[in-house]
Amino acid sequence: MKSTLENEGETEISERYQIRQHLGAGGSGDAYLAWDTSLRREVVIKRVRTDNAEEDAVRQILEEAAKMAAIKHPNIVSVYDITSSEGAPCIVMEHVIGSNLDDYISKNGPLSGEDFVDLARQALDALYTAHQSGLIHRDIKPSNIMLSGLPSGLFQAKVLDFGMAKFVDTQAPSPQTVMIDGSIRGTIHYISPEQLNHDPVDVRSDLYSLGCTLYYALTGQQPFHGQSVAEVITAHLVHRVGSPEEVLSTVPPGISGWLMRLIQRKPEERYQDALTAMKDLKDAAQADGILSSTTSSIRLIESPPQEPPLSSSTSATPPPEPPKKQKLTVFLITGLVLAALVIGALLFRGQPSSGGGVNEVSLSPVPETIPEPVPVQAQPVQGISPVTANPVAELAPLPAPEIVFEVAGSNTIGAALMPGLIRGYLQHMKAEDIQSESPSEEETLVSFLAPGTTAREAILIKAHGSSTSFKALKSQTTELGMSSRPIKAAEVEDLVFLGDMLSPAS
Numbered sequence: 001m002k003s004t005l006e007n008e009g010e011t012e013i014s015e016r017y018q019i020r021q022h023l024g025a026g027g028s029g030d031a032y033l034a035w036d037t038s039l040r041r042e043v044v045i046k047r048v049r050t051d052n053a054e055e056d057a058v059r060q061i062l063e064e065a066a067k068m069a070a071i072k073h074p075n076i077v078s079v080y081d082i083t084s085s086e087g088a089p090c091i092v093m094e095h096v097i098g099s100n101l102d103d104y105i106s107k108n109g110p111l112s113g114e115d116f117v118d119l120a121r122q123a124l125d126a127l128y129t130a131h132q133s134g135l136i137h138r139d140i141k142p143s144n145i146m147l148s149g150l151p152s153g154l155f156q157a158k159v160l161d162f163g164m165a166k167f168v169d170t171q172a173p174s175p176q177t178v179m180i181d182g183s184i185r186g187t188i189h190y191i192s193p194e195q196l197n198h199d200p201v202d203v204r205s206d207l208y209s210l211g212c213t214l215y216y217a218l219t220g221q222q223p224f225h226g227q228s229v230a231e232v233i234t235a236h237l238v239h240r241v242g243s244p245e246e247v248l249s250t251v252p253p254g255i256s257g258w259l260m261r262l263i264q265r266k267p268e269e270r271y272q273d274a275l276t277a278m279k280d281l282k283d284a285a286q287a288d289g290i291l292s293s294t295t296s297s298i299r300l301i302e303s304p305p306q307e308p309p310l311s312s313s314t315s316a317t318p319p320p321e322p323p324k325k326q327k328l329t330v331f332l333i334t335g336l337v338l339a340a341l342v343i344g345a346l347l348f349r350g351q352p353s354s355g356g357g358v359n360e361v362s363l364s365p366v367p368e369t370i371p372e373p374v375p376v377q378a379q380p381v382q383g384i385s386p387v388t389a390n391p392v393a394e395l396a397p398l399p400a401p402e403i404v405f406e407v408a409g410s411n412t413i414g415a416a417l418m419p420g421l422i423r424g425y426l427q428h429m430k431a432e433d434i435q436s437e438s439p440s441e442e443e444t445l446v447s448f449l450a451p452g453t454t455a456r457e458a459i460l461i462k463a464h465g466s467s468t469s470f471k472a473l474k475s476q477t478t479e480l481g482m483s484s485r486p487i488k489a490a491e492v493e494d495l496v497f498l499g500d501m502l503s504p505a506s
Contacts, residue, residue, distance in 0.1 A: 013090055017037070098146045098148035119147075124277055131203040131273065140206055142217065146160055208262065237265075252290070261280075407461045414442070414444065418463075
């Protein structure tokens with residue numbers, strides 16, 4: 001590459017490919033429209049972001065891209081070439097002219113029965129071929145399926161963007177890629193529960209995401225939705241979804257039931273492979289009276305004939321706007337900040353404050369549905385060392401503070417993050433003389449003087465492991481639990497008396 005791709009004017013990736021336009025950026029890299037000077041055709045080049053990866057990691061990306069290039073299927077975007085630029089792998093792919101499924105449904109509404117069956121058949125056929133090669137896509141969604149018009153008036157579906165794809169051993173599936181900050185790569189409305197839980201993924205994860213995509217194509221609505229990211233995640237995890245025929249009365253029952261099996265919560269309850277799903281799709285379509293799965297009434301926006309440029313300096317017709325990428329980023333710290341808000345609301349309810357109150361904090365307000373904490377009987381803490389003003393003049397020991405709030409659970413969170421959140425919030429609420437002590441191993445006592453009071457109060461943090469958080473909540477000996485892992489099914493059942501522990505409010 002002669003210069004950075006962000007510079008104006010044409011740049012090159014090797015002498016063969018001339019960059020014409022930046023199409024967009026996603027979690028795995030940047031996409032560019034380019035001109036292949038050797039074969040005189042437009043191509044799309046994906047420059048994979050490696051984030052200073054080691055040489056072995058870059059080599060692995062190139063090797064997996066080479067395997068992708070070996071997959072030939074009319075419904076999968078073709079990989080033409082693999083190269084590199086400034087150490088970053090570059091994958092040269094087919095340039096598909098058309099409209100992605102997300103844009104099409106947004107403009108034209110849900111598909112008809114015949115168009116839906118045709119789309120589902122083509123997408124399943126593509127996935128079956130990829131899966132047979134050991135390739136799991138892991139990011140199937142409407143914006144990654146292109147609808148390209150054919151001269152016959154029919155449409156061809158193309159599965160795009162294998163930037164998150166991974167070749168896996170079908171006998172030993174691997175977990176979803178997790179970023180260093182703990183976030184998960186994927187798209188929130190279409191990601192499978194096992195991806196959210198960091199469980200191993202296999203072909204059934206792709207079928208789940210395709211089911212969510214087809215649900216949207218058939219009804220115009222996402223199957224799992226909510227007012228926030230947390231609510232959407234909860235909908236996936238507790239399988240809060242209505243059947244397609246409940247959303248749209250024109251959806252026939254056979255197709256509706258077929259779709260619901262694709263998006264079952266547990267992988268073992270879904271179709272086990274794309275070929276089986278295709279066979280059942282045909283049976284469902286015949287039972288519903290959908291006579292043809294090969295004719296189409298989709299009317300794509302017609303594109304002008306694509307004449308090859310006479311020279312490399314001729315401008316290319318700008319392609320459609322690239323699909324907007326969505327990244328799922330789940331931060332544990334967000335929940336802890338909300339927890340800190342709850343602590344502050346409890347500690348300073350009714351206390352005068354020059355700060356104005358909880359609602360003036362720049363963070364998101366606490367949902368109103370958070371249950372009232374179970375009161376913990378105040379008790380003095382013994383064994384706190386006296387505080388001295390200096391080595392010469394020793395003050396009398398401070399009276400033991402009254403514990404007004406307890407936090408229990410993860411030692412990872414309790415070591416520094418939770419004490420820091422509590423101290424920061426107390427400072428914001430104008431508390432005075434904030435001090436931290438360690439009455440015992442893996443426990444922290446944050447004591448303070450609330451505004452307008454003279455008696456010391458304290459928050460006790462017991463950091464003995466994530467499992468202890470759920471046990472303490474069950475025994476009602478703590479108000480707030482800290483966990484650095486997902487809650488287990490048995491723990492959800494144990495705490496049912498507190499409500500749905502998978503909901504954001506809990």
